[in-house]
Structure formats: structure tokens, C-alpha cells
Amino acid sequence: MGLKNLFEKRYSVRSFQPKQIEKDTVIRILEKARLAPSAVNYQPWKIYIVSQGETRAEINSAYPKKWFENAPHVAVFTGLKGQNWKRQDGKDYLMCDVTIVTDYFVLAATEEGLGTCYVGAFDAGIVADALKLKDEDPILMVPFGYISEDAKFKVKKRKSVDEIAVWL
Ligand SMILES: Cc1cc2nc3c(=O)[nH]c(=O)nc-3n(C[C@H](O)[C@H](O)[C@H](O)COP(=O)(O)O)c2cc1C
Structure with a gap:
């Protein structure tokens, strides 16, 4: 799938x-995600694939929505605190690095024909407890799976190039 198609297709x-994804497929996605760039190439991230059992139940309680609970898998993207680059003025780029690896994962999953959704509005304390995180910050979760027939693609409402581009 060309990049333009991929961008248009993801939503x-x-x-x-309610169907599990083959492990080989998830590994193919992870093999692409791991190629993501990061500041100074520190790669300050972990990706937890949570599917079933007690841990999944706890993750569900961090974002208690039926559609999320019904996703066969959730990828949790964490940032490794203190292992990332900071700008000269102290600006922390951990969230930026983790967002990029999450994007790579999402686009690779889209290429496999899977559905994804970025989730940021979760209870980070519950996720940290569920995954027994110590020096890791849970930044994004991505439920993913085969797309149900009733999933609704909406035409993308986006700002135009004129609104976002500044030519100097
Ligand atoms: C950083 C980030 C956090 C998001 N968090 C949530 C969330 O907590 N729950 C949710 O349903 N959607 C969440 N979304 C999805 C956005 O609402 C969605 O991407 C946006 O409305 C554009 O729609 P599209 O993804 O279908 O193109 C999030 C997206 C991003 C990029």
C-alpha cells in the first residue's frame, strides 16, 4: 500500500x-515500529501487547469504555524515564519519541488491514500498576484488531494546507 493510501485509510x-490476531502479524508490525527514529537514537520506549487475563482487565479499567474492552488487543506505549534526550533548555522529548513509535505501529497495523485508535485519556496510575511500571511513563494506548463491519469511516475533517503552512 502506498503511503498516501495508508494515510487516507487510517482512521x-x-x-x-472478536478475533485474536496471529502473533506473526503482530511481530511484523513490531518489526516496523522498532524502525522509528528518536532523538539521539535513544529509543526510550517499551511496547506492551496486552490481550487477555487479569492484566487486560486492569488495563480496561483505566479506560472503561465498552468498545475498548471489546478490542482483542491493546498496545501500551511507555516512555523510559531518564533515558531520553532533553533539549539544551530542558525541554523533555520523551513524549515526542514515544508518539513517533506509536505512529509507526499504527501505520504498520493499518497496512496489515487492522483497525487502531490512539487513546490518551486513560488513568495512567491504573496502567502503571497493571504493568508494574517503575521508571516508565505510559503515554499512549492503542487498541487494535480486525475491523468490525459496523465500524464507521468518517471523512477526515482537517485544516487545509493554507491554514497550517507558513511559507517564509
Ligand atoms: C494523542 C491522541 C490521543 C487520543 N485519545 C483518544 C482517546 O482517549 N479516546 C478516543 O476515543 N480517541 C482518541 N484519539 C483519537 C482522535 O479523537 C482522532 O484521531 C481524531 O478525532 C481524528 O479522527 P481519525 O483518527 O478518525 O482521523 C486520540 C488521538 C490522538 C492523536
């Missing part, structure tokens, strides 16, 4: 088939 999927 926030909030309805999944």
Missing part, C-alpha cells in the same frame, strides 16, 4: 471483530 476504529 479511529472503535469497533472490532
Whole structure:
């Protein structure tokens, strides 16, 4: 799939088939995600694939929505605190690095025909407890799976190039 198609095809999927994804497929996605760039190439991230059992139940309680609970898998993207680059003025780039690896994962999953949704509005304390995180900051979660027939693609409402580009 060309990059333009991939960008157009990805949307926030909030309805999944109750079907597990083959591990080989998830590994293919992770093999692409791990190629993501990061400041000074520190790669300050971990990706937890949470599917079933007690840990999944705890993760669900951090974002208690039925559609999220129904996703067969959730990828949790954490940042390794203190292992990332900071700008000269102290600006911390951990969230930036973790967002990029999350994007790579999402686009690789889209290429596999899977549905994804970025989730940021979760209770980080619950996720940290569920995954027994010590020096890691949970930054994004991505439920993913085969797309249900009733999932709704909405035409993308985006600012135009004229609104966002500044030519100097
Ligand atoms: C950083 C980030 C956090 C988000 N958090 C949530 C969330 O907590 N719950 C949710 O349903 N969607 C969440 N979204 C999805 C956005 O609402 C969605 O991407 C946006 O409305 C554009 O729609 P599209 O993804 O279908 O193109 C998040 C997206 C991003 C990029």
C-alpha cells in the first residue's frame, strides 16, 4: 500500500471483530515500529501487547469504555524515564519519541488491514500498576484488531494546507 493510501485509510476504529490476531502479524508490525527514529537514537520506549487475563482487565479499567474492552488487543506505549534526550533548555522529548513509535505501529497495523485508535485519556496510575511500571511513563494506548463491519469511516475533517503552512 502506498503511503498516501495508508494515510487516507487510517482512521479511529472503535469497533472490532472478536478475533485474536496471529502473533506473526503482530511481530511484523513490531518489526516496523522498532524502525522509528528518536532523538539521539535513544529509543526510550517499551511496547506492551496486552490481550487477555487479569492484566487486560486492569488495563480496561483505566479506560472503561465498552468498545475498548471489546478490542482483542491493546498496545501500551511507555516512555523510559531518564533515558531520553532533553533539549539544551530542558525541554523533555520523551513524549515526542514515544508518539513517533506509536505512529509507526499504527501505520504498520493499518497496512496489515487492522483497525487502531490512539487513546490518551486513560488513568495512567491504573496502567502503571497493571504493568508494574517503575521508571516508565505510559503515554499512549492503542487498541487494535480486525475491523468490525459496523465500524464507521468518517471523512477526515482537517485544516487545509493554507491554514497550517507558513511559507517564509
Ligand atoms: C494523542 C491522541 C490521543 C487520543 N485519545 C483518544 C482517546 O482517549 N479516546 C478516543 O476515543 N480517541 C482518541 N484519539 C483519537 C482522535 O479523537 C482522532 O484521531 C481524531 O478525532 C481524528 O479522527 P481519525 O483518527 O478518525 O482521523 C486520540 C488521538 C490522538 C492523536
